[in-house]
Amino acid sequence: MLRLLVLLAAAATAAAAELAFSRINRGWPNYSTGFDTTHDLSPNGEFATVGTFYTPPYNVKAREFGTIVIWSELPPDTISFPDFTFSACVWSSLDQFIHNPGIGDVLNLNFVQPTAVSRDGTSRGGRATYELRFALTNSALVLTSCQTYVLGVIARTDPARYGELYVPTAPTEGPSDVQAGNIVPFGWQYLIDAGGLTIYSGQAATELIVERLGESPQLQVARSNSMVRLSWEASASCYQLEATEALGGPWLAVTNEPQIVPKLRSVTLPSTNQLQFFRLAR
Numbered sequence: 662m663l664r665l666l667v668l669l670a671a672a673a674t675a676a677a678a679e680l681a682f683s684r685i686n687r688g689w690p691n692y693s694t695g696f697d698t699t700h701d702l703s704p705n706g707e708f709a710t711v712g713t714f715y716t717p718p719y720n721v722k723a724r725e726f727g728t729i730v731i732w733s734e735l736p737p738d739t740i741s742f743p744d745f746t747f748s749a750c751v752w753s754s755l756d757q758f759i760h761n762p763g764i765g766d767v768l769n770l771n772f773v774q775p776t777a778v779s780r781d782g783t784s785r786g787g788r789a790t791y792e793l794r795f796a797l798t799n800s801a802l803v804l805t806s807c808q809t810y811v812l813g814v815i816a817r818t819d820p821a822r823y824g825e826l827y828v829p830t831a832p833t834e835g836p837s838d839v840q841a842g843n844i845v846p847f848g849w850q851y852l853i854d855a856g857g858l859t860i861y862s863g864q865a866a867t868e869l870i871v872e873r874l875g876e877s878p879q880l881q882v883a884r885s886n887s888m889v890r891l892s893w894e895a896s897a898s899c900y901q902l903e904a905t906e907a908l909g910g911p912w913l914a915v916t917n918e919p920q921i922v923p924k925l926r927s928v929t930l931p932s933t934n935q936l937q938f939f940r941l942a943r
Contacts, residue, residue, distance in 0.1 A: 678724055681715065683868040684831035685729055685792065692784045694716050695731045695827030695862060696840045696852060700763065700817045707820075708934055710762040711852075712752065712811040713867045715804070716899050720875035723751070723768075723802040725776070727794045728814050729866035731784050733825040738784030744823040745816045747772040749795040751802065752811040755798040755839065759849045762841035767810065768802050770795070773833065784829070806875060807899035811839070812867070830861045837863030880941050884932060892927040900941040902928055908938060915939075 671800045700708035708750060726749050732740045750765030750773065752758040777794040784790050791943040804810055816826040830838075830852060839847035853863030878897035883890045891902060919926040 663674070677872045678870055681717070681721065681869040681871045684833045684866050685867075685868045686815075686831065687725060687792065688782050689832075690782055690785065691832070692729070692790060692829035692866070693786070693857075694827040696855065696865070697759050697825055697844065698730070698814060698828050698840075698841075699814055699820055699825040700815055700842075701820050702817055703819065707842070707844045708763060709840055709844045710750070710758075710813050710815055711865050711871075712755075712758050712813040712841065713865050714755075714809055714815070714836060714838060716809045716867060717804045717810055717871070718899070719873065719877055721804050721871035722781050722874055723797045723800065723804060723869065724872055725794055725796055725813060725870040726814065727792060727800075727868040727870075728828055729781055729831075730791050730793055730826040731829055732789050732791070733820075733827065735787055736789070738824075741823065742774060742778060745818045745826070747775060747793075747795070747817070748815040749797060750813050750815060752806075752813075754809065755811060758811040758839065759841050761769055761816065762849070765813075768797070768800055770797060770800050770908045783913070788798070790829070803874065804871070805896075805940065807897055812869065828865045828867070831864055831866040832861050833864045834862045835864050838865045838867075877943075878941055880939060882939070887932050888929050889932050890927055890929045891939055892925045894926050895921055895926050897926070897941070899939045900943050902939065903942045904937055906935065906937050906942075907938055912940065912942065 696711045698711040749770045751768035775793040776796040779792045781790040781792045837851040837853035878894040881892045888894040903912040905912045917928045
């Protein structure tokens, strides 16, 4: 019986992991734009960090961060990962990332080696691409619902001897990721604005695995006389109230400004005889 309980507990733990986002297409050969995420260890050395935006829909614990990297050198040279050290970092905001792209203000977890390394393929420019994975389970890092974080990996080395690592952009749509450092004009930039060279939407080839700690906010509906009040958690600021007259039809944003009362956001609408459905959309 004890063995069975242990197995069940292990299965439950494994099932707790979920994919927060993924822009990694394994084996994809079409990476054509990459951004330096290497820090020169020499005094006054150049440095840059690529940061990925993430807004959790509910509280999560970060478990693993992955990224595709392109090595700067061409074959037949072969990269030696022991010549690099790494940090997996989380910043609480874009301002914090810009202020100090070398150390995350929420998390700065150092690695002598990535937790896992696999050869991914070859870029269009003929350079080797790798998938790096970094386990975050020892950090007990909890990311709060609806706060926008910046996540990134820093590679530290002597670039003159060992080359540099670049994070490529992926063929995914969405808000552009960012780069900051002393090699970037004015200190930082959105990847999509990087000299007009980014052919995609500026999202880096990264992936995050998390453990769900909370749930999506629940929509509460209450009727009072000729009015209907719709309420949800005040902390769920990244959710928009939407309505439709028929399931399967288009959902439209409810443009009424929510009123914030203790622990709740609420919208009050006139009650009608017309059938309507409501939802919260992130």
